[in-house]
Amino acid sequence: MMLNSDAVELDLPPTHSETESGFSDCGGGAGPDGAGPGGSAGQARGLEPGEAARKDLQHLSREERRRRRRATAKYRTAHATRERIRVEAFNLAFAELRKLLPTLPPDKKLSKIEILRLAICYISYLNHVLDV
Numbered sequence: 001m002m003l004n005s006d007a008v009e010l011d012l013p014p015t016h017s018e019t020e021s022g023f024s025d026c027g028g029g030a031g032p033d034g035a036g037p038g039g040s041a042g043q044a045r046g047l048e049p050g051e052a053a054r055k056d057l058q059h060l061s062r063e064e065r066r067r068r069r070r071a072t073a074k075y076r077t078a079h080a081t082r083e084r085i086r087v088e089a090f091n092l093a094f095a096e097l098r099k100l101l102p103t104l105p106p107d108k109k110l111s112k113i114e115i116l117r118l119a120i121c122y123i124s125y126l127n128h129v130l131d132v
Contacts, residue, residue, distance in 0.1 A: 094112055098115050
């Protein structure tokens with residue numbers, strides 16, 4: 001859903017993990033000392049350490065902040081790990097389904113689409129057997 005420029009975006013302040021997610025790696029954020037692009041530290045202006053980074057990022061749209069957060073190495077590593085776990089679970093589910101299907105020869109390697117098509121046919125066959 002696209003918001004027009006007149007629409008008000010309701011953004012909550014970034015959580016602790018968002019301020020530590022390495023916006024400085026992408027430019028425009030606070031540096032390691034808490035200083036923003038202007039060079040003055042957030043505490044020198046009377047701000048909390050995390051507020052300096054938030055002030056510098058307020059002018060960015062929600063999508064741009066999300067893009068910058070996702071560009072960090074920490075985020076990419078976590079995402080890759082989650083994706084690997086998801087794919088493993090997906091493949092295990094196909095392996096379990098494969099064990100339940102009759103094929104000749106029994107150890108024939110089937111692709112995922114072949115497993116699904118064979119499962120559909122087998123379920124149809126079992127329904128036919130029960131109806132007779």
